[in-house]
Amino acid sequence: MAIHNVFLLLLSLLLTTLTPSLSSSPTFISIDCGSNSSLTDGDIFPWDSDDSYVQNGDSHVVEYTSTVPLYMSETAMSTLRAFPTLRKNCYTVNVSKGQKLLVRASFFYGNYDGKDSPPTFDLHFDGNFWATVNSSSLRGVYHEAIYVTKKNTTSVCVAQIFKDQIPFISGLEIRSLEMSMYSHVDSGRALFLSNRANAGANFSTRYPDDAYDRIWRAEGGFVLVENLVNEAPSIDASKAEDQPPLSVLRTATTTTGTLWGIVLNTDLPSTSQPIYITAYFSEVTRLRSNETRSIQVEINQVPYSQPLVPPFGAVSELRITNRTANSNTSVTVFADRSSNLPPLLNAYEVYTVSGVLTDGTDSDDVEGLAVLQKNLDVLQKWSGDPCLPSSFSWEWLECNSDASPRVTTLNLGGFGLSGPLPDFSSMTDLETIDLHNNSLSGPIPSFLGSLPKLKLLNLADNRFSGTVPKSLSQNKNLKLIVTGNCLSGMSCPPPPPPPSTPSHETPSTGMPPYVAAEGPVAGSGVQSGGTQSRKMTLTSTTTLTLSLLLLFLQLKNF
Structure with a gap:
């Protein structure tokens, strides 16, 4: 009885381990595309093999990783999965419906195919266009999207748009966010990252400094600026809806005088898009009674906001929404006329806003297609x-x-x-x-x-x-x-030969070689081959049965 109870306890623990997280549980998934084993990247967080997330594609190892940026995982970027077949290929991940996600897809070509010809291809999620990926021979490329899921799975796909340019992917990271974050954008639309900057630092930061694993890249290229360190013993960021990490608030950039402004590097596209920009301001020193720092944000030299005074030991967040912008749009932080100190900026994020997201293919058809794929194995490589x-x-x-x-x-x-x-x-x-x-x-x-x-x-x-x-x-x-x-009423024809691989590159699902097909093989004119195979199978089965029976009798006598 005690052994029985121990068995039940172990079974319960096993089921608890294997059961997916509840819908309220956070999502933190890192997929090492093309890898056949899981790994831990610098003891920070684990990367999963992609075997259980994708049904197609070929695994490859890149020639070099020496040019992978520090804020990307060199270990994960050392492998990739390429997709020489099908128009699009997708990773499917279980999530909670109605969850707000940050999804990051990373691409490092690394001359894996020896052609020194990085491809260009499209990136989709859940049936929506996301971005066109222009991969590079030398640097890693990544794209981020923030959106609310409409189903209990999310799919990320790469799609071929040019002949002989094979899509690939190196890494896929999925993080859940608080629903209150980035909430000034309609939940039926997505945010696509253009730039996220740690303005006052010469280093980039991400998890564990940022609990949501956003990548804050070190910003450079400001003219007539200097970087400062925040002197506040502690910083209260609890009132900032988009929850910047404390590490990006502990530094700031400022200009050398009140006449100069800090120009944000928006990295926006050349065509006008709806935008979402959020900037973070935290005073770096306790001001004297005769010192004032008041900030004004201008868009194309036109004031956008009311003057803002950065708090010491806290943070103010300023958002730019409900307008369009492009690469020629200037966003600048100036000192207000009442300020006798130059402007200051700690960090900022720039996004474009998508159109209304699709609900996807009709659910009745998705259900029917799932039945077909479950019962007909050859169809399982299609996803998304x-x-x-x-x-x-x-x-x-x-x-x-x-x-x-x-x-x-x-x-x-x-x-x-x-x-x-x-x-x-x-x-x-x-x-x-x-x-x-x-x-x-x-x-x-x-x-x-x-x-x-x-x-x-x-x-x-x-x-x-x-x-x-x-x-x-x-x-x-x-x-x-x-x-x-x-x-009924027809003479049963011989079975067709296994089809050659068709244009869609779908392999045949012919019967295993050790089981003969019923009836004659088309074109052979001979039936005995199938009969012989069936006799061999029957003989093997009979031998196995007799051996098992003999073993049972010996055990019984024992």
Whole structure:
């Protein structure tokens, strides 16, 4: 009884370890793309192998990592996963619905392919366009997005946009944020990072200094400025909604006089975009009675804010929202006219604001496609949103242009599919289903006759048996093709040979080599090979059974 209780306790502990975190639990996931093992980066946080997050692609090791920036993990950047097949390839991560996430995708080419030709490709998340990645031979590139999840998974995808330029990814980091952070932007839109600067320091900082693992890069290039150290014994940042880390408030930059301003390096694109900018101000010294420091922020030489006095031992946060800007827009921190001290700036963040985020492909179609993928292994390499972005839908689908698109066509002819056809009746907008030239077997499912918009059903050259459901055979609005099957009244044709790899680079799911196919092999004209294989399998099974029976009798006598 005691042993039984110990077993139950151990089982309970194991289940607790394996059970996913509750929705209220924070997310802190680091994925080392292309690595086949997990690692710990400098005893700071662990990086997971990407095996359980992606179903396609090839792992590679880069030629060098000497040019990886210090704020990026040199260890994680030493490997990458490249995707020479499919229009888009996605990582899928379990998260909590309604969670605010910071997602960072990192890319370090490192001449992994020996071509010294870094590719350009697109980056998506959850069916939304994110950025065009211009990878570099020498430096690491990363993109960050902040958004609220609409489902209990989030997907990050790379997509090919130029022939012979193969997308890749080196690292993927997902961190949860407080819902109160960056809340002055509609939760149905995303923030895309342009720049985040530790203005007064010559070093970059991230986790553990920043609990949310934002990268604050050291800022340089200011003209007529000097860096200062904050003399406050402690700094209260609790009232700053976007929660800057204390480390970036302990330094600041200032100009050499009140006539000079601090120009923010926005790194904005050349075309005007909606923006979200937040700047942080904390006085670095306790001012004398005759000293004043008052700050004015100007956009294109026009005052944007009321004068702001940086607090000593605390922080003020100033946000710029509800306007557009581009690379020619100047954002400058000046001393107000009432100030006899020059301006001061500790840190700042610059984002562009996305359009309204999509809800994704209709949930009924996502459900039906998940059933197909679960039962037909060859389809499992496709991931991410099936229909969106519209130029990057799955190769074997066609979708309409609804806000939440519906799948209208399944083009699965010659995909090497085998076994019974699962029930995907939730896909009620299907007009065309093409399943010809596979090895699908069993009865033709009756649910196909209940699809209200179905106009073409091509089941030719499979192994379907039985009779055609009346809901299909009597449907005058349906073009039905069932030739080359094993249906009642038909002579069952030989099974087709395994298909060669089609243009979509999907491997065949032929039967294992040690199990012979039923019937003659197409083109061989000989049936004995299959019979011999079945005899060998039966003989092996019989031998194994007799051996087990003999072992059981010996144990019983013992």
